[in-house]
Amino acid sequence: GIQVEQSPPDLILQEGANSTLRCNFSDSVNNLQWFHQNPWGQLINLFYIPSGTKQNGRLSATTVATERYSLLYISSSQTTDSGVYFCAGDMDSNYQLIWGAGTKLIIKP
Amino acid sequence: NAGVTQTPKFQVLKTGQSMTLQCAQDMNHEYMSWYRQDPGMGLRLIHYSVGAGITDQGEVPNGYNVSRSTTEDFPLRLLSAAPSQTSVYFCASSYGPQGSSGNTIYFGEGSWLTVV
Numbered sequence: 561g562i563q564v565e566q567s568p569p570d571l572i573l574q575e576g577a578n579s580t581l582r583c584n585f586s587d588s589v590n591n592l593q594w595f596h597q598n599p600w601g602q603l604i605n606l607f608y609i610p611s612g613t614k615q616n617g618r619l620s621a622t623t624v625a626t627e628r629y630s631l632l633y634i635s636s637s638q639t640t641d642s643g644v645y646f647c648a649g650d651m652d653s654n655y656q657l658i659w660g661a662g663t664k665l666i667i668k669p
Numbered sequence: 670n671a672g673v674t675q676t677p678k679f680q681v682l683k684t685g686q687s688m689t690l691q692c693a694q695d696m697n698h699e700y701m702s703w704y705r706q707d708p709g710m711g712l713r714l715i716h717y718s719v720g721a722g723i724t725d726q727g728e729v730p731n732g733y734n735v736s737r738s739t740t741e742d743f744p745l746r747l748l749s750a751a752p753s754q755t756s757v758y759f760c761a762s763s764y765g766p767q768g769s770s771g772n773t774i775y776f777g778e779g780s781w782l783t784v785v
Binding site for chain 2: 564591593601602603604605608610646648650655656657658659660661662
């Protein structure tokens with residue numbers, strides 16, 4: 561089946577550092593999205609980024625669909641950025657998202 | 670402004686018992702879905718609905734039933750609970766298809782279910 565691989569699995573940084581999270585897909589993906597799950601379990605939809613680059617404040621995302629990967633950049637990290645970041649995509653244009661296992665990010669004060 | 674509301678938040682079941690997880694949204698969204706999240710994994714789609722009266726299976730539907738009698742409500746029923754169904758369950762809703770452009774997905778706070 562389709563594989564969604566996220567790296568690194570865990571990342572520990574000091575407040576103020578920058579980070580890059582990666583999402584690789586084993587096959588062509590449609591409708592790629594990034595999500596954040598905070599330490600209390602709440603999920604929010606960060607980006608819809610099937611291709612190109614988008615920015616929202618300190619976060620930006622880039623997807624290179626032809627090479628089957630997406631990157632999430634976090635600049636000037638804050639403790640509130642801690643949590644798990646997931647990427648997910650729809651492989652067959654059926655709008656059923658396939659999720660990666662996530663990158664767990666811990667920002668230390 | 671409630672958004673997506675799930676109940677209960679925590680539940681312990683015995684093997685073989687049945688129960689219903691409730692999900693309601695007040696945003697008039699057509700698309701609703703149920704996911705499960707196991708430790709160290711991303712979400713997996715159980716069932717979804719594209720509107721009242723219309724439901725379909727996702728990636729891991731076995732052992733679960735759903736119905737969608739109204740736009741607002743999308744309950745998930747566990748027919749005969751098994752330890753393998755111990756998981757965190759999330760309900761989600763969106764205006765349009767949940768993989769598509771411009772349709773932000775809103776999640777409930779999760780329901781922690783343990784089957785012993």
